[in-house]
Amino acid sequence: METKDKKGMDRREFLKRLGAGAAVSVAALAGCDPKNNPVTGDRSVEGEVPTDKMTYRMNPTTGDRVSLLGYGCMRWPQLSAPAADGNVADQEAVNRLVDYAIAHGVNYFDTAPVYVQGFSEKTTGIALKRYPRDRFFIATKMSNFSNPTRENSLAMYRKSFADLQVDYIDYYLLHSVGGGGMENFSRRYLDNGVLDFLLREREAGRIRNLGFSYHGDVKVFDYLLSRQDEYKWDFVQIQLNYVDWKHAKEVNTKNTDAEYLYGELQKRGIPAVIMEPLLGGRLSKVPDHIGTRLKQRRPASSVASWAFRFAGSFPGVLTVLSGMTYMEHLQDNLRTYSPLEPLTEDDKGFLEETAQLMLRYPTIPCNDCQYCMPCPYGLDIPGILLHFNKCVNEGNVPASSQDANYRQARRAFLVGYDRSVPRLRQAARCIGCSQCVPHCPQNIDIPAQMQRIDGFVEDLKQGREF
Amino acid sequence: MLRRIRIALAVVCFSSITLLFLDFTGTLHAWFGWLAKIQLLPAVLAVNLGIVAALVVLTLLFGRVYCSVICPLGVMQDGFGWLGKRRKKYRYSYSPAVSWLRYGMLGVLVIAIIVGSGWLVALLAPYSAYGRIAQNLFAPLWQWGNNGIAYLAERMDSYAFYSVDVWMKSAAVFGVAALTFVILGVLAWRNGRTYCNTVCPVGTVLGMMSRFSFLKPMIDESKCNGCGLCARSCKASCIDPKAHRIDYSRCVACMDCIGACRQEAIRYGRQKKRPTVDVSEGKADVSRRRFLSGVGLVALTAAAKAQEKKVDGGLAVIVDKKIPDRRTPLVPPGAQGLKNMTAHCTGCQLCVSVCPNGVLRPSSKLATLMQPEVSYERGYCRPECVKCSEVCPAGAILPVTVADKSAVQIGHAVWIRENCVPLTDGVECGNCARHCPTGAITMVGSDPEAEDSPKVPVVNIERCIGCGACENLCPARPFSAIYVEGHERHRIV
Numbered sequence: 001m002e003t004k005d006k007k008g009m010d011r012r013e014f015l016k017r018l019g020a021g022a023a024v025s026v027a028a029l030a031g032c033d034p035k036n037n038p039v040t041g042d043r044s045v046e047g048e049v050p051t052d053k054m055t056y057r058m059n060p061t062t063g064d065r066v067s068l069l070g071y072g073c074m075r076w077p078q079l080s081a082p083a084a085d086g087n088v089a090d091q092e093a094v095n096r097l098v099d100y101a102i103a104h105g106v107n108y109f110d111t112a113p114v115y116v117q118g119f120s121e122k123t124t125g126i127a128l129k130r131y132p133r134d135r136f137f138i139a140t141k142m143s144n145f146s147n148p149t150r151e152n153s154l155a156m157y158r159k160s161f162a163d164l165q166v167d168y169i170d171y172y173l174l175h176s177v178g179g180g181g182m183e184n185f186s187r188r189y190l191d192n193g194v195l196d197f198l199l200r201e202r203e204a205g206r207i208r209n210l211g212f213s214y215h216g217d218v219k220v221f222d223y224l225l226s227r228q229d230e231y232k233w234d235f236v237q238i239q240l241n242y243v244d245w246k247h248a249k250e251v252n253t254k255n256t257d258a259e260y261l262y263g264e265l266q267k268r269g270i271p272a273v274i275m276e277p278l279l280g281g282r283l284s285k286v287p288d289h290i291g292t293r294l295k296q297r298r299p300a301s302s303v304a305s306w307a308f309r310f311a312g313s314f315p316g317v318l319t320v321l322s323g324m325t326y327m328e329h330l331q332d333n334l335r336t337y338s339p340l341e342p343l344t345e346d347d348k349g350f351l352e353e354t355a356q357l358m359l360r361y362p363t364i365p366c367n368d369c370q371y372c373m374p375c376p377y378g379l380d381i382p383g384i385l386l387h388f389n390k391c392v393n394e395g396n397v398p399a400s401s402q403d404a405n406y407r408q409a410r411r412a413f414l415v416g417y418d419r420s421v422p423r424l425r426q427a428a429r430c431i432g433c434s435q436c437v438p439h440c441p442q443n444i445d446i447p448a449q450m451q452r453i454d455g456f457v458e459d460l461k462q463g464r465e466f
Numbered sequence: 467m468l469r470r471i472r473i474a475l476a477v478v479c480f481s482s483i484t485l486l487f488l489d490f491t492g493t494l495h496a497w498f499g500w501l502a503k504i505q506l507l508p509a510v511l512a513v514n515l516g517i518v519a520a521l522v523v524l525t526l527l528f529g530r531v532y533c534s535v536i537c538p539l540g541v542m543q544d545g546f547g548w549l550g551k552r553r554k555k556y557r558y559s560y561s562p563a564v565s566w567l568r569y570g571m572l573g574v575l576v577i578a579i580i581v582g583s584g585w586l587v588a589l590l591a592p593y594s595a596y597g598r599i600a601q602n603l604f605a606p607l608w609q610w611g612n613n614g615i616a617y618l619a620e621r622m623d624s625y626a627f628y629s630v631d632v633w634m635k636s637a638a639v640f641g642v643a644a645l646t647f648v649i650l651g652v653l654a655w656r657n658g659r660t661y662c663n664t665v666c667p668v669g670t671v672l673g674m675m676s677r678f679s680f681l682k683p684m685i686d687e688s689k690c691n692g693c694g695l696c697a698r699s700c701k702a703s704c705i706d707p708k709a710h711r712i713d714y715s716r717c718v719a720c721m722d723c724i725g726a727c728r729q730e731a732i733r734y735g736r737q738k739k740r741p742t743v744d745v746s747e748g749k750a751d752v753s754r755r756r757f758l759s760g761v762g763l764v765a766l767t768a769a770a771k772a773q774e775k776k777v778d779g780g781l782a783v784i785v786d787k788k789i790p791d792r793r794t795p796l797v798p799p800g801a802q803g804l805k806n807m808t809a810h811c812t813g814c815q816l817c818v819s820v821c822p823n824g825v826l827r828p829s830s831k832l833a834t835l836m837q838p839e840v841s842y843e844r845g846y847c848r849p850e851c852v853k854c855s856e857v858c859p860a861g862a863i864l865p866v867t868v869a870d871k872s873a874v875q876i877g878h879a880v881w882i883r884e885n886c887v888p889l890t891d892g893v894e895c896g897n898c899a900r901h902c903p904t905g906a907i908t909m910v911g912s913d914p915e916a917e918d919s920p921k922v923p924v925v926n927i928e929r930c931i932g933c934g935a936c937e938n939l940c941p942a943r944p945f946s947a948i949y950v951e952g953h954e955r956h957r958i959v
Contacts, residue, residue, distance in 0.1 A: 074778075088780070118777035370779035376891075377941045378784040415628040419620050423845075424784050428901065431941045433893035451900070462850040 049331050053338035054105030057318050059271060061234050062208055064137060064170070066319045068312050069337045070108035070273065071101055073124045074115045074369065075323035089116050089123040097330060098127040102135065104334045108319045110273075111164070112141040112175055113156050114371075121163035129165050138164055139171035139273075141213065142194065145439065150192040157198075161206075171273075172198065172207040173237055176371075176441055177224070178216035185220050199231070209234035213275065215441035218256040221264070228268050235318060236265055237273040241283060242310045242351040243358055244276075251365050254443040262314060271318035277311040278304055278322065280367025287361050287393045290354060297350065304329070305336040310351055313342040363389040364449055365442045372436035372446060380425040381436060381446055387420040388453055397456075401465045410460045417457065427454040468734055469721035472534055480541040487600035487819045488608040490630055492853045495820070502816055502859040504536060505593040506668050511579070511810045512861030522675060529679040529719035530672045533662055539596040540662055540669075540718065543654035547701050550655040556698035556726075558658055560706045563713055568663070568670045575667040582805075585835035588813025592666050593859075595646050597814030598828075598836065602643035605819055606632050631844070635818060635827035639836050658701025663716040673715035681735060683723060685710045689731035699726035787843035788944040794952035796840035796932065798826065798847065799874040800855035800863040803955035811837040811862035817854035823847065825934070826854060837862075840876070842934035842950065847876075849903045849933065872903060875959045877932030877952040879907070879925045885940075885947035888912070888920035898923050898936035898948050904959075906930040907948075923948060929959060 055068040077093040098109075109128065111120045121140060128136055140160045144153040161167065174195070177185050189195040201207045211233050214221050224231065239248075240258035248255035265272050278284055284304035286294075294303050311320045320337075324330040343351070366385035375381055391397045396409040396416070403409065417426065430450035437446055459466050482498040489495075503509065509517040521532060533540045550557070571590065578586035588594050609632045616627040634640060653660045662669040676682075685696070687710045694707040700723055704716035724732045794804070798817070801807045813836030818826045824844030828836045838854070840847065855866045866874065879898075887895050889912060899907040906929035913919035923936070925948070932950045940946035 114777045116778070117780040373778060374780045374782040376782055378782045380781060412625045415625040418628060425781065428939055429897070429941065431887065431893070431895040431897040432900075433887075433891070433895065435893065461848070 047335075049104055049334045050338040051104050054334070055312070055337050055340040056105075057271070059209070059235070059318060060269065064209075065107075066137060067105050067107045067337075068317070068319055068340055069101075069106050069308075069333050070110055070139075070319035070321040071098070071106055072275070072321040072323035073109055073111035073120045075325045076116050076120060076123055077325050078116070087119045087123065089119050091123055091126060094123050095127045095130075097324065097327065098124075100327065101324075101330060101334075102131060105338065106334070107135065108137045108139065108171075108321075110139040110171075110321050112143050113160055113163075114143040114145075114175075121160055125164035125166070133166065137170035138166060139173065140164065140169055141173040141175035142189075142198070143175040144188055144194070145176070148188040148192060148194075150194060150197075153188075153192060153194045154197065157201075168206050168208060171209045171211065171235065172201075173210075174198075174212035176215050177212045178214045178218070178220040179441060179443075180438060181217040182220055182223065185223075195231075211235040211237060211273070213237035213273075214261070215239065216254055216443060218260075221256070221261065225264055225268060225270075228270070233270055235271045235273055237275055237321075238262065238265070239276040240272070240274045240311055240314075240317075241277050241279055241307055243279065243283070243355045245310075245355070246352065247355055247359055250359055252443055262316065266316050272314070272316055273318050274311045274320040276367055277320050278307050279365070280369065282363060282365075282367070282389065283307040283358075285390070285393060286358065287395075290357055293354065293357075301336070302332050304332060306351060306354075308333055308336045309341065309343050309347075312337060312340045313348075361392055363392050364444060366444060367442060369441060371439040371441060375436060377429060377431055377433065378425055379427070379429050379450070380421045381450070383421040383425065384427050384453060385444075385449065387417055390420075391416065401459070401463075414457070414460055427451070427457065430454070469725055472531070472719070472721055476535045476541045476544065479535055480538050480545075483538045483596075484600050484604065486816065486857070487597060488605050490605075490609065490612075490820065490822060492820050492822065492856075495853075495857050499857060501536075502593075502814070502857065505814075505859055506532065506672070507587075507591045507593060508812050508814065508860035511587075511812060512859065514861070521672075525672050525675045525679060527680045529676040529682050529714065529717060530669070531719045532672055533659075533669055533718040534720045537592055537596075537668070538600075539592040539650070539666075540659070542596060542599070543650055543659060543661065544701070544720070546651050546654035547658050556695060558698055558700055558703055560697045560700070561703045563704075563716060564664050567665070568673075571665050572667040572670045582808050584808040584811055584813070584837050585832060588811065588836040589642070590665075590667055591812040591814070592662075592668050594812040594814040594836070595643075595650075597816055597819075598639060598643040599647045601815035601819045602635075602640045603647055631824060633824070633844070636830045638830040639813075639815075639828040642836065654701075658703065659716075659718060660703075662718065663702055663704070669718075670715075676717065676719075677714045679714065682714055682737060683712060683717065683719070683721070683732055683734045684737060685712065686731045686733065689729045690727075691729055691731075693728070695726045695728065696723040696732055699723055785943040787938075787946065789841050789843060790937075790945055790949040792841075792950070792952055794877070794954055795829065795831075795834065796877050796934075796950060796952035797838065798840055798854050798863055799871045799876055799931075799956065800852070800858070800866040801876075801956065802864065803953070805955070806864075807837060807862050808834065809862075810860045812860050813837055814859070816857045816859065817863055820853045820857050822851060822853065840934070840952075842937040842946075844938075846934035846938040847932075872931065873958050875931045875953060875957050877950040878927040878930045879932070879936050879948050880951050881923055881925060882945070882947050882949065883922070885942040885945055886922050887941050887947065888922055890942070892920065894921065895941060896921060896923070897939050897941060901935040901939050902930075903933060903935060904929045904931055907936060931959065 056065045057068055059066055076089045078088045079090045082088045109124055111124045113121055116123065128138065142153060142157060144156055160169065174189055198207060198210055202210045212224060214236065224233065238258060238261045240262060243251060244255065244258045246257055246259055248257045262272055286303060291303050294306050308320060311317060322333050324333065364385045366382055366389065368382045368386060370382060372381045391413050396412040398406045398409045427450040430447055432447040434447055440446060479501060483501050485494050486498055486502060503514070504517050506521055525532060575587065575590050609630050612627060613629045616629040619627040650661055690710055692707060697705040697707040701720065702716045702718050704713040705723060721734060724734060797804060797807045813828065815828060817838050818828055823846060825840050825842065825847050826838045827841065829839040849872060850868055852866050852868055852871055855863045883889065887893055896909045899909050906926045907923045909921040910924050911917060911919040912922045932953070934950050936948045937946045937950050940948050
């Protein structure tokens with residue numbers, strides 16, 4: 001596979017030279033034919049993705065040289081129907097993405113036993129097995145949410161090694177601590193002795209770095225850092241982006257500003273791994289006028305690149321994770337970090353203004369992580385929330401039935417709703433059993449949101465005045 | 467010229483009526499809805515005297531132009547005939563009337579109406595036969611076409627088209643429609659209007675009047691050279707060229723013979739002297755009947771994907787809902803009850819084709835065969851919709867307003883303890899109560915003694931209107947934990 005990749009590189013190189021040659025002749029003719037623009041004749045405006053310009057950060061404990069762009073393995077492309085072994089991930093497409101990422105300097109891969117309907121580790125393992133073990137760092141997690149017995153937790157830990165086909169794990173995390181408060185933390189890691197077990201595994205060298213990913217109750221975060229002398233966390237994974245930096249509470253009262261979280265880690269010299277730099281895409285799929293504003297300031301950069309530059313500009317950040325399903329997203333992020341152009345103070349101020357604008361749009365803070373799924377009653381929860389957010393951003397959620405574009409927005413909302421989510425999986429089907437609620441790392445009150453959206457849909461369908 | 471006018475009008479009427487059955491958005495009814503209402507049998511059943519009188523006058527003036535222009539089943543047969551004619555021109559021939567069959571069928575219809583045998587009426591009514599064909603055979607093609615366009619629209623980010631469900635509403639009725647289509651197709655392709663002049667009771671009634679119509683085609687014996695071209699081009703097989711006689715009870719005033727005559731011996735006009743309408747009674751060599759047959763169709767069920775453990779993502783399998791065993795069938799608001807429905811419905815399927823919620827479907831039961839029936843596995847009778855009541859031409863579903871509808875009780879909800887998810891799954895629910903448009907459902911503790919016992923629904927059947935929101939939105943599958951039992955007579959609550 002590696003040789004195949006090299007071949008690819010050669011071909012690319014060949015094409016580049018060919019293109020350069022052509023560009024010379026094109027340039028000579030440019031005056032005659034407006035179609036052969038000399039600027040775009042030999043390369044796209046966006047340019048080649050550099051292979052050797054990636055920004056790296058040093059892990060102070062192990063000396064790992066980690067790429068600033070980390071690959072989140074939660075959103076691997078999926079097959080339309082599962083493969084023979086039940087795997088829903090599109091292995092071929094995953095291999096392609098992994099090859100491209102590694103060829104362009106990415107070396108950090110973050111997965112978990114529960115991702116991609118439980119197939120992420122296996123798929124990621126197969127893709128990485130084709131490379132020497134020292135070419136990449138693997139991060140995975142203890143996702144013992146539903147069954148925190150010691151037996152089940154240890155089985156999950158061992159299965160990660162088997163699925164990933166490795167004999168050590170570079171970065172191991174206690175998955176999503178903070179949800180359910182200290183009580184849940186004790187249940188998952190202290191009472192069953194799993195944390196002690198993992199500390200011993202680190203001593204034994206099977207875990208090179210031990211850390212935790214944090215969402216929710218800040219008491220757990222503070223508690224774990226207060227015991228730093230004992231636990232010696234090698235890294236901590238937090239949610240950081242230009243909205244959550246100062247406004248996490250405004251998005252979700254249960255969240256904590258990233259400024260605080262990052263500050264606490266900095267005080268103790270613990271490197272931060274960043275998740276949700278894009279808020280599950282909500283910082284790339286922004287309302288039109290916000291997107292325009294960002295593009296106006298840097299026309300050649302994508303909307304998403306602002307969020308990545310924001311997260312990458314903090315020196316204490318080890319890597320920024322992005323769950324890239326599409327090659328185009330991978331390429332865009334590679335460009336942003338090859339190399340990173342840190343934000344200026346001006347840029348930071350500009351993003352803070354942008355964040356304040358964003359807050360005026362009442363999107364639901366769903367990051368499409370799918371932790372809530374599958375809903376036992378068949379709903380497509382993220383599908384419903386994302387459709388609602390899309391309509392908010394596109395101005396198709398009329399604030400009142402008297403709005404000027406009411407009829408058009410109504411149709412767009414309702415027709416789009418049926419397209420995005422099959423009727424049997426729509427919000428009207430939510431019975432409010434609340435089984436999803438503890439799974440949501442963003443603490444969204446999913447049943448309340450479902451009923452709110454359903455009420456809105458009924459208003460539209462019945463043509464009620466509101 | 468007359469023929470051209472007839473064809474033009476027929477094409478307009480036929481395509482408009484067909485569109486009524488194809489249009490699932492309900493917008494065309496505002497324009498062409500009247501075309502369904504001027505159909506004779508529905509008008510008779512709706513006791514729409516104005517329209518019946520107008521049609522009688524029309525026939526007495528011009529002959530059976532109704533059959534050539536207004537009746538979609540007749541025009542459809544002309545279409546088949548036209549296809550046949552492309553293969554071989556002048557292929558019809560005179561045949562004597564089969565009066566015993568014609569009047570027999572008429573008698574059957576009258577008796578069927580009197581004894582309230584709805585399915586027989588529905589089977590004999592020509593407009594309804596066409597409705598079934600359009601609804602069962604043409605509408606799916608139209609909808610698939612629409613879905614194809616909607617698929618493209620979605621990719622172009624346009625909301626102009628949306629996708630609709632295409633589903634088999636009743637296998638039995640589909641079978642009837644398909645059989646009617648094939649039999650009529652073959653008959654018309656070979657022999658023109660055989661059905662209209664042997665079976666169709668509407669044709670027979672109109673024939674009784676058209677004998678005395680003011681204007682009719684006439685053969686000028688002085689010009690006629692007896693070539694018989696007129697008879698060979700007569701799809702009604704009603705011209706006896708040797709006797710220079712036209713059986714006006716069977717003539718559908720298509721005007722084809724006028725153009726066919728090279729001697730210009732046939733003209734359409736006033737009769738100077740009354741000719742004898744003595745039609746020789748031949749023996750019925752052709753007796754055609756349509757038989758009923760149910761066509762069993764294999765329903766496709768979606769392939770199920772199994773889930774082993776709690777992991778992130780994926781969708782739970784949704785089991786299809788099954789139709790509960792309703793003691794009393796449900797008919798839509800406006801129908802006033804089962805009796806009115808049976809007495810008036812001709813089974814034309816117009817209401818079924820416009821129902822946007824997948825609620826109406828033709829009944830497969832013999833007693834009410836082809837008449838609409840309400841069920842809630844695919845959707846429920848939504849509060850903002852009164853489409854079926856707007857389109858019914860036969861007075862089987864009378865017009866109701868959205869406001870009226872919210873107070874018409876067509877049935878009442880019945881709770882089934884064994885299926886209720888707070889008890890079976892131990893989770894909170896209340897989806898029925900949350901969606902009840904009349905607030906007839908309250909959630910109460912399942913154990914009156916224990917305050918924190920799981921909450922289950924109680925139904926105030928005085929407020930329940932039977933819309934089925936509770937049944938449809940109930941999470942219990944395949945049978946809901948709450949279902950609607952029909953009422954024989956609707957009442958206002």
